Amino acid sequence: MTHNTSDDRPVVTRFAPSPTGHLHVGGARTALFCWAYAKRHSGQFILRIEDTDQARSSQESARGIMDDLAWLGITWDQGPTCILPDGSTCGGGDRGPYFQAQRLDIYNTYLQQLIAQGKAYPAFETPQELETQRKSAIAAKRNYRYDRAALDLPQHQLDQWLAEGREHVIRLKMPDEAITVHDAVRGVVTVQPEEMDDFIIRKRDGFPTYHFAVVVDDALMGVTHVLRGEEHLNNTPKHIALIRALGFDEPAYAHMSLTFNPDGSKMSKRDKDKAARTAAKAAGLAASPVAEIDDATFSAWLKDKKAQLEPDQLRALAVSLGIALPEVDVDDFRRAGYLPEVLCNFISLLGWSPGGNVEKFDMGFLADRFDFDRLIKTPSRFDRGKLLAFNLDALQAMSDDEFVRRVREHCERYHGDFIAHFDDASFDLFARSNHARSKTLEDPVASCRFFVVPDDEIEYERGKPVRKALVNGEPNGFAHLEAIAPLLEALPRWTVDAIEGVLSEYADAHADGKLGKTAQPLRVAVTGGVVSPAIGETLAILGQVSVLRRIRRLLALRETFTAG
RNA sequence: GACCCCAUCGUCUAGCCAGGUCCAGGACAUCAGGUUUUCAUCCUGAAGACACGGGUUCAAAUCCCGUUGGGGUCGCCA
Numbered sequence: 001m002t003h004n005t006s007d008d009r010p011v012v013t014r015f016a017p018s019p020t021g022h023l024h025v026g027g028a029r030t031a032l033f034c035w036a037y038a039k040r041h042s043g044q045f046i047l048r049i050e051d052t053d054q055a056r057s058s059q060e061s062a063r064g065i066m067d068d069l070a071w072l073g074i075t076w077d078q079g080p081t082c083i084l085p086d087g088s089t090c091g092g093g094d095r096g097p098y099f100q101a102q103r104l105d106i107y108n109t110y111l112q113q114l115i116a117q118g119k120a121y122p123a124f125e126t127p128q129e130l131e132t133q134r135k136s137a138i139a140a141k142r143n144y145r146y147d148r149a150a151l152d153l154p155q156h157q158l159d160q161w162l163a164e165g166r167e168h169v170i171r172l173k174m175p176d177e178a179i180t181v182h183d184a185v186r187g188v189v190t191v192q193p194e195e196m197d198d199f200i201i202r203k204r205d206g207f208p209t210y211h212f213a214v215v216v217d218d219a220l221m222g223v224t225h226v227l228r229g230e231e232h233l234n235n236t237p238k239h240i241a242l243i244r245a246l247g248f249d250e251p252a253y254a255h256m257s258l259t260f261n262p263d264g265s266k267m268s269k270r271d272k273d274k275a276a277r278t279a280a281k282a283a284g285l286a287a288s289p290v291a292e293i294d295d296a297t298f299s300a301w302l303k304d305k306k307a308q309l310e311p312d313q314l315r316a317l318a319v320s321l322g323i324a325l326p327e328v329d330v331d332d333f334r335r336a337g338y339l340p341e342v343l344c345n346f347i348s349l350l351g352w353s354p355g356g357n358v359e360k361f362d363m364g365f366l367a368d369r370f371d372f373d374r375l376i377k378t379p380s381r382f383d384r385g386k387l388l389a390f391n392l393d394a395l396q397a398m399s400d401d402e403f404v405r406r407v408r409e410h411c412e413r414y415h416g417d418f419i420a421h422f423d424d425a426s427f428d429l430f431a432r433s434n435h436a437r438s439k440t441l442e443d444p445v446a447s448c449r450f451f452v453v454p455d456d457e458i459e460y461e462r463g464k465p466v467r468k469a470l471v472n473g474e475p476n477g478f479a480h481l482e483a484i485a486p487l488l489e490a491l492p493r494w495t496v497d498a499i500e501g502v503l504s505e506y507a508d509a510h511a512d513g514k515l516g517k518t519a520q521p522l523r524v525a526v527t528g529g530v531v532s533p534a535i536g537e538t539l540a541i542l543g544q545v546s547v548l549r550r551i552r553r554l555l556a557l558r559e560t561f562t563a564g
Numbered sequence: 565g566a567c568c569c570c571a572u573c574g575u576c577u578a579g580c581c582a583g584g585u586c587c588a589g590g591a592c593a594u595c596a597g598g599u600u601u602u603c604a605u606c607c608u609g610a611a612g613a614c615a616c617g618g619g620u621u622c623a624a625a626u627c628c629c630g631u632u633g634g635g636g637u638c639g640c641c642a
Contacts, residue, residue: 018642053641127640134639143566144638169640186569195567195638203640210642234568234637255569258635262575346576349591353577357590376577379635383575386592396605437604447603465602507601515601523602531603 011043012222015069015076016214018050019061021311022329023068025382026229026259026267029347032366033256033375034227035074036348039367046221047079047091050214051101052207062099068330072340073363078221095221100213107208110216110246111170111201119245120201122168123150124161127204145197146171170202172212172242179237184254184372186230191237199238215239219248227254227372230379254372257379259350261326267382272325272332273308277301279321292316327384335414337442338387339406342394346387350380360393392439400432407431410441418445421452426541429496433537450527451541455549458528460557465530469520470561475510477521478558483510484518485551494544500536525554 015031017023023031031047038045047069049062066082069075075084078093097103114120123146125133130146137144150171153161161168174197180190201212208216218226233255243250261267280302288298292313301307309317318325327333333343344363353376354361354369395403408427411418422430430451434444450458460466470477487502503518511517519535526547532538539547 016642020642050642056641130640138565141565189568191568197638200640205640207640209640214642229636230569231636232642235642257570260635264634349576351576356578359577359591373581377570378572378577379570380577381575383592386576389592392605434604437602439604443604469602503601517601519601529602533603535601 009222009224011038011041012046012224013038013043013227014046014048014218014221014223016048016050016217017065018053018056019058019065020056021061021064021269022331023065024267024269024329025327025333025343025347027065028068028072028074028330028343029259029350030228030256031069031074032072032344032348033352033370035076036363036366036370037225037227037372038077040370043224044077044093044222045075046093046095046223047076047098048217048221049080049099050210051099052210052213054101054205054207064331068334071334072330072344074344100208100217103213103217104206104208106220107202107213107216111208111212114172114201114245115170117245118173120170120172121150121198122158122162123171123198123200124153124166124168125149145194146199148198167204169200169204171198172201172238172245174198174238174241175244179240181233181236181240181253183233183236184252185257185375185377186233186255189233189236191234196237196241201242211235211238211242215242215246215248218251219243219246224251225254226251227256230255230257254375256375257351257377259347259380259382262381262383264381267328269328270306270308271328272314273301274305275323275325276309276314276317276321277305279323280317283321288317289320290316333387335442337410337440338391339394339441342387342391346390350382351376351378360390388439395438395440396436398435400435403435403438404428404431407434407441407444411445414442415445417452422541429537430541433533433541437533447531448533450529450532455546456553458526458550458553460524460554461529462561466524467561469524469530470558473517477517477524478555478561480506480511480518481521481525481551481555484522485548485555488539488544488551489548491544494540496536496540499539503535522551525551 013034015027015034017027017031035045037043047066049065051062062080066080070082070084070090075090076082077090078095079091079098081089081091083089091098111120115122133147134144151173174193176193178190178192179196180188182188199211200209202208217223236253236255240250259267261271265271285302286299287295290313293301293309293316297309301309314325324336325332327336327338330343334340341362344366345359345361348366348370349359352370352374353359354365355374398406404427408419408431411427418430419427430448431444434448437447438444475483484503484506487506488499491498491502503522504513504515507513507515507518515535520530522535522539523530523532526532526538526542533541542550
């Protein structure tokens, strides 16, 4: 199945993202499989940054992608040097630089070689001219191919234009033969010569195109196995033509199926804009509801389906609209409180499985078992609901201590207000009391804002469940609250046990032993609603003073609640 | 449109390559019960698929062909 590849060479795989923002979850899957394959064969995994698009690349973007990979636990043996959270470093290696923009000299050397050998040639058509040709081809229902006009240029004309420094691209002269890809997933795929034209290998700006850079770098970096998305399958014959022209060894290829949204659309950063836009329109918003976005930007964004806001603008807007944005980038999942090991487990199940009924496993298992032969050809859809269920399972399987540690890490990164509000012991209890009820590390924070809201700013819900807790029954919730308040006030030690003791004693004596009769009114008093961690813990975390203040405040408002 | 790839429950998939043990197994979601001081869990059960049509064969989810459907590529993006 492998082609022109000596099996005795150590396995080298690479992940080669373009640095455009954060790492997409689909890219993470590719990276994970590349990583696992290298590990499986005790080989090398290379990270290379494909920043040959001057318009779109930035250093911070590359940094973001490396952070995302490191967070997932996907470390690279060669590539940009990076200090990991645990203090160790990864990357380095002697086949760099690992940023393509720093390899221009290398590309030019090989480019010159191809030109000298007559295997590549300059072409002077402008992008506009080519676009016109393309359009007329479509209008005439022909397939567009470059017409090789540059090859018919008289030598003196060519010399003169080159001497003048006239802008041009370099194209590869494609051989007039079918090219066959031996793909570990797809099998044998043959493309006829008339399907391939003389594609551009160096752009007008002097940068190599992706096709050229990828082939040169893979060869020079000793890449033996190219694992990538199926979108590249049609490019592979071009790459093979280039490899042959340059006299390199052909790597083994494995093109894996793609992953889509549940509705079959592409998972795109734009999905987040789309969700926010839909919600904003539904809310009838005309002006920007948040300071992060000015009104002009907002209204333009609202009208233009393709417009995108900055990530922090989008997040602010989502908070204001009370919606959750669909997660697309690894960073989105991190913010949403997913565990990196769960994300890795889940995405590795998209298009791959270890066989049988096994579906929960760790990175070590993956690195032991991953191989191309269990990669399936069918594209998959990303089911966030199943990911959430996986995350829940992992969280529930965790010890309390571990859960607390993870929540603390999460808050240190995203919710400084919770860190600042609690002392260590309270934070510990806060996290612990949320363990059993959390599906994500974000849940404790999202469901417990009332802890960090000032006592006199709690907003009481007015729905039926709240009225039921407060006004219904005889005695009703307010009556219970009035009776319990002094008991709580008299408590000498404010601990979960002491609080629960008082409450169950009271319930036994005055509420048919039903803790719910008193727990629910108390919940409303201290949280504003009917949902919180166990009542004893909720009160304990909040503190005696705040609890009593909140109860009295609600009692003072009792006339404003009507029976439900 | 041309070319390339693909096709098992709503979704992720096992089974397919080496045809019979599959009136197709697991997971998520759904539905119905049950446990629980709220929410969330948890337990039990139910429903749910081999896209269609030919062929090969004693036998096809598994092999072949076609149809239909889906995806990808056709950039001086990667």
